[in-house]
Amino acid sequence: MRPATQFREVTAAEALELAASGWRILDVREQVEWNEGHIPTATLVPLGEIPSRIAEVAPDHDAPLLVHCAVGARSLRASAWLVQNGYTNVVSMRASLVDWRRLGGAWEAPEQLLTPAQQRRYSRLAAESRRRRNGQPRGRALLGAPARELWRRYVHLQGYRDGPLGLVLSLALAYFEWETVRLARAQPRQQAPDR
Numbered sequence: 139m140r141p142a143t144q145f146r147e148v149t150a151a152e153a154l155e156l157a158a159s160g161w162r163i164l165d166v167r168e169q170v171e172w173n174e175g176h177i178p179t180a181t182l183v184p185l186g187e188i189p190s191r192i193a194e195v196a197p198d199h200d201a202p203l204l205v206h207c208a209v210g211a212r213s214l215r216a217s218a219w220l221v222q223n224g225y226t227n228v229v230s231m232r233a234s235l236v237d238w239r240r241l242g243g244a245w246e247a248p249e250q251l252l253t254p255a256q257q258r259r260y261s262r263l264a265a266e267s268r269r270r271r272n273g274q275p276r277g278r279a280l281l282g283a284p285a286r287e288l289w290r291r292y293v294h295l296q297g298y299r300d301g302p303l304g305l306v307l308s309l310a311l312a313y314f315e316w317e318t319v320r321l322a323r324a325q326p327r328q329q330a331p332d333r
Contacts, residue, residue, distance in 0.1 A: 141280060144221065145217045145218070145220070145221050145228040145229060145230055146175035146228075146229045146230070147210075147214070147229070147230050147231075147232040148204075148229050148230070148231055148232065148233075149231075149232065149233050150231065150233035150237035150238045150240075150241050150243070151233075153204055153229075153233065153238065153239055153243075154238070154241055154242070154243050155204065155230040155244070155252075156204050156229060157177075157179065157204060157244075160202075161202040161203065161204040162174065162180055162181070162201055162202060162203050162204065163177055163180040163181065163194070163203075163204045163205075163230070164180065164181055164183055164195070164203055164204070164206070164216070165177065165180040165181065165182045165183070165185065165204065165207070166183060166184060166185045166188065166206070166207045166212045166213055166216045167182070167185075167207050167208055167212065168184050169182065171208060173221065173240040173247055173248060174247075174248065175235075175246065175247040175248065176245070176246055177206070177235075177238070177243065177244055177246070178244050178245070178246040179244065180206070181195055183195055185207070185215065185216055187248060188216055188220070189219070190220060192220070194226070199224045199225050200226050200227055201227065202227040202229070203219045203225060203227065203228050203229065204229050204231060205220070205222065205228060205229065205230050205231065206235070206238075208234060208235055209233075209234045209235075210230065210231060210232040210233060210234070213230045213231055213232075214230050214232070214323070216230070217229070229261060231292075234321060255289045304321045316324075
């Protein structure tokens with residue numbers, strides 16, 4: 139292993155100049171972030187995969203590497219690891235990708251399949267789907283839609299729907315749903331830790 143050298147940190151403007159002069163760009167964000175948009179000439183190597191994949195992605199230890207992430211924290215750690223493992227020409231972009239784009243840096247964003255009106259309309263459904271994928275509890279009432287429907291059918295079949303008892307049961311169900319939604323909204327939202 140070669141002796142470790144220091145790496146530089148650069149601004150977005152300096153990173154644009156380095157990219158224009160042919161430096162290899164490594165994106166150390168996660169795949170999900172990459173899918174939301176990325177620098178077209180960059181190569182995705184998430185921070186956790188650098189030890190296992192860097193040899194295939196950048197076999198030349200003397201090649202110039204410009205490392206970036208979303209705001210500069212992960213690229214700093216990746217650059218330090220690269221230098222410790224013998225890479226001699228490493229630069230970390232300490233600026234955010236917003237700065238990169240604001241200065242006119244190349245950017246490739248995914249094609250939007252929904253119109254803005256459709257995005258607003260389906261945003262709750264998409265957020266609910268993300269919560270379920272992440273294993274978080276549902277943000278809706280504790281009685282899911284099938285349970286509510288079964289309860290309503292029970293009330294209707296028992297003949298309580300039209301009488302005073304049906305009114306009381308319906309009001310109790312509505313209050314229960316309202317209260318559980320209120321409690322769910324009052325709980326602080328869980329945020330994923332920054333890696």
